[in-house]
Amino acid sequence: MKSLERVFATVGGQPKDRPAFVMNLSLYGSKLAGVPLQTYYTEPGAYAEGQIAVREVFGPDLLLSPFLVPAIGEAFGSEVTAYKHQVPNIRRFAAVSASEALKLPLPDVDSQPRLVFLRETIRILSARYLGEVPVVGVLVSPIDIPPLVIGIEAWLEALLSEPDTARALMDRWTPFCVNLANAMLGDGATLIAATANFANPTIVPPRVIQGIARPVLEAAFGAIKGPIILHHGGALLAPYLESYLGLPNVAAYFVDARDSLVEARKTLGEAPVLIGNLHAPSLESETPESVRSQCETILADRAADARFLFGTSAADVPLATPPEVIQAIVDTICHAGIGAS
Amino acid sequence: MSRDWSGELVSCIRGADRVAANALLDDWAKTRSYEEAVTDLLTPALEYFGNLWADKSGETSLAQGYVAAKVAEDLLGRVLAAQEAEGRKIETKHGPVVVGNVEDDYHPLGRKMLVAFLRSAGWEVHDLGVDVPPDVFLDKVQEVDARVVGASAMMFSTAKNVIGIRQEIDRRGLTGRVQLAVGGAVFKLRPELVQEFGGDGTAPTALHAPDLFERLWQRSLSLDPVVK
Numbered sequence: 001m002k003s004l005e006r007v008f009a010t011v012g013g014q015p016k017d018r019p020a021f022v023m024n025l026s027l028y029g030s031k032l033a034g035v036p037l038q039t040y041y042t043e044p045g046a047y048a049e050g051q052i053a054v055r056e057v058f059g060p061d062l063l064l065s066p067f068l069v070p071a072i073g074e075a076f077g078s079e080v081t082a083y084k085h086q087v088p089n090i091r092r093f094a095a096v097s098a099s100e101a102l103k104l105p106l107p108d109v110d111s112q113p114r115l116v117f118l119r120e121t122i123r124i125l126s127a128r129y130l131g132e133v134p135v136v137g138v139l140v141s142p143i144d145i146p147p148l149v150i151g152i153e154a155w156l157e158a159l160l161s162e163p164d165t166a167r168a169l170m171d172r173w174t175p176f177c178v179n180l181a182n183a184m185l186g187d188g189a190t191l192i193a194a195t196a197n198f199a200n201p202t203i204v205p206p207r208v209i210q211g212i213a214r215p216v217l218e219a220a221f222g223a224i225k226g227p228i229i230l231h232h233g234g235a236l237l238a239p240y241l242e243s244y245l246g247l248p249n250v251a252a253y254f255v256d257a258r259d260s261l262v263e264a265r266k267t268l269g270e271a272p273v274l275i276g277n278l279h280a281p282s283l284e285s286e287t288p289e290s291v292r293s294q295c296e297t298i299l300a301d302r303a304a305d306a307r308f309l310f311g312t313s314a315a316d317v318p319l320a321t322p323p324e325v326i327q328a329i330v331d332t333i334c335h336a337g338i339g340a341s
Numbered sequence: 342m343s344r345d346w347s348g349e350l351v352s353c354i355r356g357a358d359r360v361a362a363n364a365l366l367d368d369w370a371k372t373r374s375y376e377e378a379v380t381d382l383l384t385p386a387l388e389y390f391g392n393l394w395a396d397k398s399g400e401t402s403l404a405q406g407y408v409a410a411k412v413a414e415d416l417l418g419r420v421l422a423a424q425e426a427e428g429r430k431i432e433t434k435h436g437p438v439v440v441g442n443v444e445d446d447y448h449p450l451g452r453k454m455l456v457a458f459l460r461s462a463g464w465e466v467h468d469l470g471v472d473v474p475p476d477v478f479l480d481k482v483q484e485v486d487a488r489v490v491g492a493s494a495m496m497f498s499t500a501k502n503v504i505g506i507r508q509e510i511d512r513r514g515l516t517g518r519v520q521l522a523v524g525g526a527v528f529k530l531r532p533e534l535v536q537e538f539g540g541d542g543t544a545p546t547a548l549h550a551p552d553l554f555e556r557l558w559q560r561s562l563s564l565d566p567v568v569k
Binding site (some may be wrong): 081083085086087089090091151152153156159160161201202203204205207208234258279281282315318 | 356357358359360401402403404405407408445447448449450453471472496497498499526527530531
């Protein structure tokens with residue numbers, strides 16, 4: 001079975017030869033390809049080279065565009081610091097408040113260099129793996145863009161104390177987010193992965209979810225012309241999945257490693273794909289034996305779940321993770337012999 | 342029936358409503374002082390939320406923590422303004438301590454909450470901001486003779502830079518005297534990293550930081566009682 005077929009079989013709840021899996025090896029590809037991070041996160045060809053190496057070495061069923069959400073902040077004018085051993089991070093925001101952010105020009109998804117970088121990686125990878133491996137366009141939903149442009153504190157302040165300004169900002173930025181997602185789909189992405197942390201009850205109160213976040217997600221996701229993976233973004237998701245149910249085009253839910261897969265499935269029902277559940281940032285301190293055991297537990301737990309897709313959650317698999325640990329995960333999944341029914 | 346001021350403040354914070362919380366405190370201060378509000382209203386409310394947040398089954402949000410910190414900050418501002426207006430000397434009860442985000446970490450929210458809760462508990466806090474190199478932490482520690490340094494990091498990749506602070510403490514011969522408190526999302530998720538990176542302690546939430554700092558301060562005194 002090709003990866004694309006395996007993933008589609010998972011979406012359709014159909015038989016497959018083994019469970020499909022996705023790992024956040026966006027960063028790790030630089031190690032496999034031997035590309036310095038400064039180059040890796042600026043040159044589409046270099047990034048694609050890393051992901052091709054990921055595919056050849058570990059064979060995940062989905063490949064990711066750069067897991068590089070600070071690039072979206074950069075597109076609005078935030079400043080980013082590059083590192084030798086970790087993903088770039090925002091060090092200075094483009095604006096200090098939501099009202100100031102309203103005055104920022106919208107980045108052009110066709111010409112803004114950082115957005116072009118993200119899109120070009122998708123074009124290269126999707127052309128390379130056409131009909132074989134789905135490529136995921138990694139984004140954030142509109143409600144999670146302001147933390148990249150004005151910071152978490154200023155966005156919380158707006159959502160809590162200046163709801164009209166927060167709504168105005170979302171009215172302005174939602175079309176941008178939709179345009180970018182649709183451009184990525186046009187570039188060859190099979191799915192869009194997006195976080196929605198500021199619609200999560202662990203982050204904001206119900207009045208913000210009901211009054212701002214949920215309407216924003218409905219508008220944005222409804223206008224995206226392809227399937228969406230709702231990513232937990234580092235927050236617990238399973239206990240709060242009801243807040244997200246019914247959002248248009250959401251085909252899969254990617255939960256946190258602390259979440260219960262049983263609880264998540266119970267809330268979601270049978271239809272959507274459920275993705276989880278190893279914590280990627282912890283893998284560098286694991287051993288092949290320990291991850292094998294964890295994988296076996298997860299796979300046994302989901303043995304009867306036809307729409308389960310194995311995944312590593314949270315941020316990137318760290319560069320220091322021994323390849324044997326990743327290979328042990330891959331081997332355990334490939335030899336699982338389950339999910340084929 | 343008397344008004345349940347404390348319960349109302351808890352409700353305001355639970356609803357993440359900073360405006361209502363401040364209005365409540367202003368109402369209180371019409372007949373009593375803002376200083377009394379710290380002990381009679383804010384402290385019990387923060388204790389309540391501290392317990393709630395420590396209880397993993399409790400439904401709590403970042404917004405509630407943020408508003409609790411802002412309300413503490415707002416109230417302290419009013420207390421200080423009142424003290425200055427009366428010509429009283431502003432005194433802190435504990436410290437000094439030094440806090441900051443570790444090198445390469447640009448996530449200030451948790452640290453700002455920490456500072457608000459420490460100050461509301463009477464600590465003298467020297468806040469160095471984000472992206473603080475180890476030598477800058479220790480220069481300030483030695484300048485103000487702090488016994489506790491608080492290092493905040495959100496992500497695993499930056500939390501490793503706590504190791505540099507540990508090494509700088511040891512390199513300057515301050516082991517034991519200077520206690521290293523660490524905090525941030527990554528340490529909550531992976532508490533084993535506290536020891537692995539050389540921390541002396543952590544707290545489940547920013548609200549619990551005053552207790553942690555007090556414990557570490559006492560440990561410092563027991564290990565090195567010399568007052569410089």
